[in-house]
Amino acid sequence: MRLPMKDKEIDIETVKQMVDLFMKRGYNYFDTAYSYHNGESETAAKEALVDRYPRDSFYLATKLPAFLAKSEAEAKEMFETSLRRTGAGYFDYYLLHNLGEDRTHFYEDYHLWDFVKEKKAEGKIRNYGFSFHDKAERLEEVLAAHSDVDFVQLQINYMDWEDGAVEARKCYEAARAYAKPIIVMEPVRGGNLVNLPEGPAKLLEEADPQAGQASWALRFALGLPGVLTVLSGMSDLAQMEDNLNTADSGKPLTKDERALLEKVAEEMRSLPSIPCTNCGYCVKGCPQGIVIPGIFKAMNNRSLYHDPGAQGTYEWQTRDGGVASRCVECGQCEEVCPQHIGIIQELAAAAEIFE
Template sequence: MNRRDFLKSALTIAALAPVTHIAAAESSTKSRSPKDQTGKVTRRRYKNTSLTLPLLGFGMMRLPRLNPDKPEIDEAVARKMVDRAMEAGVNYFDTAYPYHDGQSEIFVGKALKKYPRNSYFIATKMWPQLLKTEADIDRMFQHQLQKLQTDYIDFYLIHALDKRLWPKAKSLKVYEYLLNQKKAGRIRHLGFSFHDEPEVLAEIVGERSWDFAQIQLNYVDWELYRSREQYEILTKAGIPVVVMEPLRGSSLATLTPRCLEIFRKANPGVSAASWALRYVGSLPNVLVTLSGMTLPEHLEDNIRTFTDFQPLSSAERETIAEVIRAYHNTGAVPCTNCKYCMPCPVGVEIPRIFGLYNSYKTSGDYRRRFGRIYAEFEPDAMASACVNCGACAKKCPQHINIPAELKKIHTEYEARTQKTAYLWKDVTEYLA
């Protein structure tokens, strides 16, 4: 089947095809009685089994923190969010060995301990980046079971595969080890998360048998990050898709005034985040849409979006297309704040710099959103301290040319600073 024929197939239909709703015991929301409408999020069936998963999953990488600059989780707030999620049927929790400097899995184990083990799904990951020998694989896996306080993982992934880590994972026989754990009942479903080009994805899909796959997908990355092609490869292979970064590291929840105006005009009562999440959920082969929810209000908004989920209409797709056109005019850096680039060998605060710069680019407020804050950075933390070693770019899942972006940002900063100094000098001379 060539690409044109594939795009016409019933599996993809269109970029935003209608979705079949699946509740826990019903295949259509229309058939539900008033008694069944309990505020639970819509669920999707896993392949042709009786297993259903919530269309909204709880990503445990951006949990509330006691201090925004440190990894310690605000467990009091996070536990309440987990309880609320369970109440609403959001019972898929996605964590990983390195999240929150290793604390995320520990928190998940503690927070879910009071619930029956068959009432929720845990997804966690093994990162080949951290492995040196085959013995490390078993050490990491056993440590995860211990931290999560469980004797099996529902959805287990080889983490962040790309053209560099896939050969390493194969040489260490990571897949073979995990497959044996699946046969022993300690893993229920085996998959991988992915950060690379579609050609690499096709290679990974073709070389092993997978139960599911996790990719980055949102309305900006559908074309920019070639997520469309990734989605098509997995759909054609019959592999259900779990989506990460549907909000692109929250950037699609905090858009430019122009983008927000477009959304408000179309539907004033709906958040920008809801639009982005519905975009992803409207794709028929998406099994779970992960959202890293830092605040309780994020969770509540997402629950509203996915309760009795409604796919985007044709008019709503046109609205998003208009927003995409406006978004591409901002000049923001396509950073999702995953922090895989850190630590920088010389101390440059890469994600923070990109976050501030993007805040300025999407808001138009240079002084308050970037200039004034950036000026207070220590010299070693500024973009100008970059020595162009390229270590960060090699680790970036978005394939950003980080040194080039840092140079661009600091050049703009210096130009604005010099202009401000010149204007101030002119004013002081006039006043004198």
């Protein structure tokens, strides 16, 4: 994700430089997916990594997004497509992609749990697991049903650690309870934690004027017991250099530093935002099928972090058509909202901003 771009294409020469620096510094885990950059991420992995380094010198991970497939055959063909695109021969870590909410059932319906076991027996997968975006209770259900997975990939960062929608801490604890190694994704929350508002940013700067905001977020994730590796989507050499310097230091957070990040997160949560807790009550009775919590997530990212990716978040959340402009102002959502949000007004604002 977030590879360097040039003229709307992946800048493969810069990717090669990034791969070379990464490998030279002693790091060797590369994460891609069938759907990243419309599949071009996997072909970039072939050109920049697989074709240029011995196969046993790196680990390559990719992912199968069954929720994008219209049939079992199409879902299983995604695996073969990824093998062809990457030219890797096998995958060190293979993930069933983005389980949670209304997506998990596809992996059962298409018999993909048995499929990845078969591919592991054939030697085409060394380790298989899944990435997950949902509440801890749902994660526990998946782990109970598939306790033989080799690892779990979770969204973990200091902002989401106690977030009621993400439940990062609870998900982490669930994976630990099943003794599963954890791969951390979104340690800097898609780049949001390197663009903090003035107040929270000042707290970190006063504590350590030399430390970048990204280093605080990475150290939080790197210091958690049971973490196999921490992923970071980097778009240029400067970002990579900064991240590598943080990882090289191996410096865990002190007790006081962890308390400081808790304070930063609390201050972030106190800033003006739509107080949506993602309970979903508003969605169940919406006659237009509007994905209200997802729209509010994009709105909050935009207001709290000045997030340039908020538009992308909005488009992803409304990918099935539940856009804000479909609101007919029936008021059903506002009647059931425990937070008493003026949903109709907020949806009108979202439509104006994102559509």
